[in-house]
Amino acid sequence: MSASTSDKHAGESSGLALDTDLGWAIRMVSSAFRRVATESVADLPGGARAYLVLVALASGEPPSQLALAKAVSLDRTVMTYLLDDLEAHNLVTRRPDPRDRRARQVLLTDAGRTRLNQVRENLAAAEAKLLVDLDEHDALQLRTLLARVAQTAQSSSAAPAETDC
Template sequence: MSESKKPRDASESLALDTDLGWAIRMVSAAFRRVATDSVADLPGGARGYLVLVALAGDREPPSQLALAKEVSLDRTVMTYLLDDLEAHNLVTRKPDPRDRRARQVLITDTGRARLAQVRESLGAAEARLLTDLDPTDTEHLRTLLARVAQTAQREVVAPDGTEC
């Protein structure tokens, strides 16, 4: 077993600053505090932001259900959120050409512009939180967190799409 994969020895320090749960909780709470203002004016706040980010990529527009799964939102919550985002002309929905019962969700030009504004504000908030890291460490942290988040998402949603 590699050094980095070895289980923790019981004799290792039990200080809070070595505990993963404590670190995740502290970072999560601090991020929520610094990020809240950045997304406050966006319909749905942080949830609305995640939907816009998920839609901003160059790919086939997802169905409402696929989008809800991607951003880990209940489909009913997603419907209300999309209603609000659509009322503000940030997204639009159209029938899915492959399935008349489904609706594809697309980000509008207004949504892209608003997302760019929010990302700039959020970037400044993130920079404050990551101020003690150099650019290489910041990029490494983002990469590692994205990998852990993908693992966490797989653990939350079972292969049949039901929540565990």
């Protein structure tokens, strides 16, 4: 574990080190991803969050803004101006839901789908840059484990009740 020099304060020996800290690793990976992904989504109004919205819109029936917000784990208040921006650039459209006059259905336009595919290619390259030191197997392993934790995290955050430890 590369505890090269002095450990007079009992640091590394007790597992107390920055490079083995989960919070530090998450912070570093998160900021590194943002760094490499920023230019990939630079021409997308709304940036990385807008990309997630487009991905969520790419399949299935047109969702309401609230359903969309829950799907990508964004607040519905940010969904409003995110969609404002995307709609102003003709990447999505909003139409009234015929079944519920409070709700609006969100649809991906053809231009939006095209743009999504462009951004997606850029992002694939950026992700490869982030995981450059991992071989194919390890990269897939990391993606899979992250996805699993992400999904359980989404489920548990969506369920605010039932806290019987």
